[in-house]
Amino acid sequence: MKIKILIILFFSFSLITFAQDKKEKILLLPFNSIGIDTISIKTAENLLKFDLNKYDKWETVSTGTNCIEDTCAINLGKKYDTQKAFICSLSRLGEKIIVQYLLIDVKNSKVLLSDNTSALSIEDLENVMKRIAASITKQMPVDKTAEVGAITEKETVPELRRSAQRTVGFSFGYLFPTEGYDNADRSFAFEFRTGFETEMSAIGLMLAVRRGFVANIYGSYLFSREDICPYIGGAFGFHWVTHDAPIVYTIDENGQYSNKNENKKDNGFEFTANTGLRLFHTYDFQILLNLDYTITLNDYNDKALIFTIGVLW
Secondary structure: OHHHHHHHHHHHHHHHHHHHHHOEEEEEOOOEEEOOOHHHHHHHHHHHHHHHHOOOOEEEEEOOOOOOOHHHHHHHHHHOOOOEEEEEEEEEEOOEEEEEEEEEEOOOOEEEEEEEEEEOOOOOHHHHHHHHHHHHHHOOOHHHOOOOOOOOHHHHOOOOOOOOOEEEEEEEEEEEEEEOHHHOOOEEEEEEEEEEEOOOEEEEEEEEEOOEEEEEEEEEEEOOOOOEEEEEEEEEEEEEEOOOOOOOEEEOOOOOEEEOOOOOOOOEEEEEEEEEEEEOOOOOOEEEEEEEEEEEOOOOOOEEEEEEEEEEO
């Protein structure tokens, strides 16, 4: 019985020793800072060390030597016989704290991970350090490590982009015929739009008054999430076109009157290609500059360029 107990203890001790040997040593260099008080810096360092030690992968090593470059960190990592080295800097920008960090492979002298994030307050550094510890362990960007209990204040605040995805608006402009439309000059155009917008696309319904009445379903690809957002897209619908061509009567050989235009179809399906700009794209309203090229499938072969300026909110 005693022999069995000794064997179990021996293997348990061997497993513990093996597990400890499997841990990688990581050198945590003192945080560099701009505009942050010493107590907050030390607290952030201790939080990161604590969070790293919760993973079975790491054995943390600390040093009092400051270092801001990867070559310096590599030399110190070799001195302390660690496999990895970690450099971090905290910089205050107003109330926000910018956190930049490097994870370095000491043996191979290369940077494994270079990333940055931000804390909206000193208190938020607690969750930021949890996320950085996960980022180091998984060797992935910090924004990929979100989990319950480690959500930063920044992630709980809606993006500058409007929180409501539904849009509605109207625009004014002119229709410039290129073919058909009774060879008329430009005419006034009014459009009403409603729809939904995601980060990179917009879809919706457009109702318009321009040489008749138009009902279209449109879709656009948005090239940017910034304030100036170019887009390209198209639309499909129906155009009830108003034509004012004079009616021409003729007399056939039997002396019967007929209207040359009576069999011409005014209305038809409409296809649209468009492009333009959305200005103030990240605000609660947008200025819309839109250029359409439309083709209406009717007997007049109506085609036109339409330029409008409007607002969305």
